[in-house]
Amino acid sequence: MDVAIVGIGIHPFGRTPGLSGLQQGAYAARLALKDAGVEWKDMQFGFGGSASAGSADAMVNELGLTGLPFINVANGCATGGSALISAFNAIKSGEYDIGMVTGFDKHDRGAFNADPKQMGIDEWYGEVGLMMTTQFFAMKIQRYMDTYGISNNTLAKVAQKAFSNGAKNPNAWRREEIPLEVISQSPMISHPLTKFMFCAPGEGGVALILCRADIARRYTDKPIYLKSAAVRSRRYGSFEVFAPSQALQQVDGPTVDASKAAFEAAGLGPQDIDVLQLQDTESGAEVMHMAENGFCEHGEQEALIQAGETGIDGKLPINTDGGCLANGEPIGATGLRQVYETCVQLRGEAGERQVPSAPKVGYTHVYGAPGISAVTILQR
Amino acid sequence: MYKQIPIAEGLFTWPSETPALLGSRCRSCNIAEFPRKPSCPACGSEDVVTEELPRRGKLWTWTIQGFMPKKPYHSDETPETFTPFGVGYVELPGAVCVESRLLENDPAKLKIGMEMELVVETFRHDDAGNPVMSFAFKAAE
Numbered sequence A: 001m002d003v004a005i006v007g008i009g010i011h012p013f014g015r016t017p018g019l020s021g022l023q024q025g026a027y028a029a030r031l032a033l034k035d036a037g038v039e040w041k042d043m044q045f046g047f048g049g050s051a052s053a054g055s056a057d058a059m060v061n062e063l064g065l066t067g068l069p070f071i072n073v074a075n076g077c078a079t080g081g082s083a084l085i086s087a088f089n090a091i092k093s094g095e096y097d098i099g100m101v102t103g104f105d106k107h108d109r110g111a112f113n114a115d116p117k118q119m120g121i122d123e124w125y126g127e128v129g130l131m132m133t134t135q136f137f138a139m140k141i142q143r144y145m146d147t148y149g150i151s152n153n154t155l156a157k158v159a160q161k162a163f164s165n166g167a168k169n170p171n172a173w174r175r176e177e178i179p180l181e182v183i184s185q186s187p188m189i190s191h192p193l194t195k196f197m198f199c200a201p202g203e204g205g206v207a208l209i210l211c212r213a214d215i216a217r218r219y220t221d222k223p224i225y226l227k228s229a230a231v232r233s234r235r236y237g238s239f240e241v242f243a244p245s246q247a248l249q250q251v252d253g254p255t256v257d258a259s260k261a262a263f264e265a266a267g268l269g270p271q272d273i274d275v276l277q278l279q280d281t282e283s284g285a286e287v288m289h290m291a292e293n294g295f296c297e298h299g300e301q302e303a304l305i306q307a308g309e310t311g312i313d314g315k316l317p318i319n320t321d322g323g324c325l326a327n328g329e330p331i332g333a334t335g336l337r338q339v340y341e342t343c344v345q346l347r348g349e350a351g352e353r354q355v356p357s358a359p360k361v362g363y364t365h366v367y368g369a370p371g372i373s374a375v376t377i378l379q380r
Numbered sequence B: 001m002y003k004q005i006p007i008a009e010g011l012f013t014w015p016s017e018t019p020a021l022l023g024s025r026c027r028s029c030n031i032a033e034f035p036r037k038p039s040c041p042a043c044g045s046e047d048v049v050t051e052e053l054p055r056r057g058k059l060w061t062w063t064i065q066g067f068m069p070k071k072p073y074h075s076d077e078t079p080e081t082f083t084p085f086g087v088g089y090v091e092l093p094g095a096v097c098v099e100s101r102l103l104e105n106d107p108a109k110l111k112i113g114m115e116m117e118l119v120v121e122t123f124r125h126d127d128a129g130n131p132v133m134s135f136a137f138k139a140a141e
Ligand SMILES: [Zn+2]
Pocket: B026, B027, B028, B029, B030, B031, B040, B041, B042, B043, B044, B045
């Protein structure tokens, strides 16, 4: 049984003081239902999650108490991706015809402050100042730049593109272009990454309606088929966040593993992808994730980015909605935002930020602590 | 009299003239881990032994923490007195790659591959005024 996405909804990302995270999720859910021309009572299941905004199943209080099975998903930055995979499998199994996936969040300002104990790490690690995701990303790109010759200017260009795409996206948080020099010269957060090269914790909500592919045209004339979805966790030897020590010999990380699994299940390869959304917690992540997901060789990013090939008009359009850099990071919603954007692009409804080549196949990728990755491949 | 207190028990040999980090090594697959764990992260075996890790190694990667971290960060500093600090991974040969604060915080003086050595120094003071000791790496002499 194939699976189609027939309804999509989003609450604008950024800061919405008047609405809870849950209410932003419910707002997205109502839009998704409307988009598919269905009602909440038609939903046979729900999967959803948030990291800081409460239990997703409390959403039934907003949308109506219909008795449907609603399962909360909590899987860090891969929460949205994990909810989507759960729904994908629920429909593939033949058990359900149609249901909803939702992800939303609302975080406080400033850097995430992680609790070492929750990650199975002793207190001293946080006390001496090592419990910082920002340090991990900086140290990973620092070594990557040294090994593969990526320049500081390329890091700034990634952020510049994100804000430029965000300026064309009515649902983005950061909607103003920022000049390259301002990005490069903004305060150094964690060398070599400056303030404007990092995304910030934020708010937002996304909902998707999924159904059996054979009934998709009842709901929309533009169904988007979920060709594959894969989640992987880290293996011993991959360099991951919150690691007091790591192996001397490196192995591929969960992104590489999830990407390979998703391509294999879809029967497609990187050359088939027309539009991509890659986790860009900071500029360096986008650079490294290009190669980890198989879209170029390590080191080729320098020339590709300098030539503008990752822009909306380039041959490898990445993070067309502005990514995490322009949308912020509401943990529960990020993965589904990427899927939302891919559906909009494949439907040809992205307006000013539409990839011009009438894209047919899209790709999404999230990565998060403590070393998990989720990938989806979508086709119209 | 003030007493030097290690920030955590079993993290490094203390008191000692030449302190070393304490790791665990798996007797079935020979993988080393820091800090000590009751089982092996690679194979899950519980047949692990404690060993002193090498005191010198090469800098694998680094960054500078530019702003004062929120809790659980716990130093003597205030936002006004906070000084950016270096962080890096140091490859300890034959053992494991360890994450640590670095004594150096000038990007111009840090280079991947440079030789580093372990130091144990006062990190903060407890409520009674006793120095709380933690480890860091500095450029080897
Ligand atoms: Zn072992």
